[in-house]
Amino acid sequence: MPTEGDPIDEFDFDTDLDGPGPPTFRATILGDTLTLNEWWPFLLSGGPAREHFRARRDDGVAIADLRRWREKDGSGELSVEFLSGGGRVRAERVIEGWARMAGYSRVWFPDRVVDLIAPGPPPIAPVAVTCPTCRATWNDESADFWLEVRDSGSFPRVCPVCGAVMPQWGPAEADDPGAGPGSANVRPRFHQERSRDPAH
Structure with missing residues (x-):
C-alpha cells in the first residue's frame, strides 16, 4: 500500500x-x-487537470464523482465529490432530485447530508428521456422498471438505437408523445455495476 507522499501510478489501480x-x-x-x-x-481528477475543471466551472458546468453504498434492504446512500462546481447550488438540487427518484435514502454533499426517503417500495410514476444524439424518446412506469432502477442505482444510460450516452431520466410531461417508433417493445438496458462495489 502506498504511503502518504508516494507517487501514484494511474494504471496501478488497486480496489482493495x-x-x-x-x-x-x-x-x-x-x-x-x-x-x-x-x-x-x-478519468482526470486533479493535478494539471485542475485547469480543465476550472474552465468547466467558469462555463457553468458541474462535474462530480459519485460513490454509492447499498444496504441489505436495497436502499442506497450516495456521496458527492465535486471536481467542477459550476452552478453548484443548482447542481446539488438536480442531484438531490435524481437521487430521490432513483431510490437513494441519503446524499452526502461536501458540507451537508440530505435524508431523502425511508426504505420501501419504489415509486410508480412515468419517466422519460430523449437521446440527445438520435432523438429517440423512451419512457416507462412499470414496477419492474423501477425495481431495476433501484437495483442498478441509475436510470438506463445508453440509447439502444444509436448507442450514445443519454441523460438521466426525468418525470414525463403530460403532453409527452411517448416512446419513439418501435421502442414500445425495446427497453434500454441497465448497466451492471462492476464487482468493485463491496455491498452489491
Missing part, C-alpha cells in the same frame, strides 16, 4: 486499498440535465 473505494459514476450537470458515466481510473 483501505478507504471509500473508487467512485461509481462520473456525473456531469449542465442546467437541469444530469448525465452519468461509469467511473474509470483514467
